[in-house]
Amino acid sequence: MRPVYVSGVISVSDISLIPLPGPFGVEVRGVNIAAGLESVDFSALASALMTHKVLLLRDQRLTTQAYADFARAWGPTRIDGFTEMNVPGFEDVLTVGNTGHLLDQDAYRNGASFWHTDCAAEPDPNATTMLYCIHAPARDGETVIADMQAAYDALDPATRREIADLLAYHCYSGTREVLGGRETWEHELVPVTEQTKSQIPSGALRSIVRRHSVTGRKGLYSPAGSMVSIDDMAASESHRLMRKLKLHAIDQRFCYRHRYRVNDLLMWDNTATMHYATPIGRATSDDERRLLYRIVPLGLPSALSV
Secondary structure (H helix, E strand, O other), X not given: OOOOOOOOOEEEOOEEEEEOOOOOOEEEEOOOHHHOHHHOOHHHHHHHHHHHOEEEEOOOOOOHHHHHHHHHHXXXXXXXXXXXXXXXXXXXXXXXXXXXXXXHOHHHHXXXXXXXXXXXXXXXXXXXXXXXXXXXXXXXXXXXXXXXXXXXXXXXXXXXXXXXXXXXXXXXXXXXHHHOOOOOOOOOOOOOOHHHHHHOOOOEEEEOEEXXXXXXXXXXXXXXXXXXXXXXXXXXXXXHHHHHHHHHHOOXXXXXXXXXXXXXXXXXXXXXXXXXXXXXXXXXXXXXXXEEEEEOEEOOOOOOOO
């Protein structure tokens, strides 16, 4: 793997990496996906993602096909099951935002407005989420991403010892169903069809402290959204610890908030981060429209040498 480290502005191949205005992540310059896949240095991008967790590529003027080709070259893409949300003709490209007949409904429009990690219940949790911006609202509709490795580093020694060997159960249904009552710190599910339910992974046990598959760096793993219980721990104590870890992990010192521009391509490493979309209302004018195309390549990036 090519070593990539940002201090100020550096170059890898013809790519420049510039720190984002937050505690982590980089803007990538020098990549023009529309020029063709042969023009993209996938190894450099993969290395940068593993190191910096979030990549932003601005001004990518892409057709849906060019975007899908780029994502599929990154790795096999997830077929989400929410077929009603797909871009027509693309089973792996999902629409998110507030533009479109289903996205007029709050449950769909704000279906990602809770802290979570994509693919936490998949057989292999390694996955890269990509969002390509078609319409950007003048306000609201940001994506907020939290650095789970920095959050782990900032835990007090006693908590690190407490969670060192613990396993948590993750499933799509999410923490709120296990907690019961009307908890305000989790979010209700987007409605799902029976077809979608049949394609949702059944769940998985994951270490609360996860060593990254490439860098080996320790981080908290998805302490919100999909985590429903802690193995061999009483429910009341499990819920107390889950809430403590979540509220620590989403502290603003660990977060990067991205406000989209049209033609932004934002991508992140799911095993090292959590994210949520800030809530947004229905679009009543052009400058309120939010529309992103979402693709999730599974596994580690294909171009990565590990």
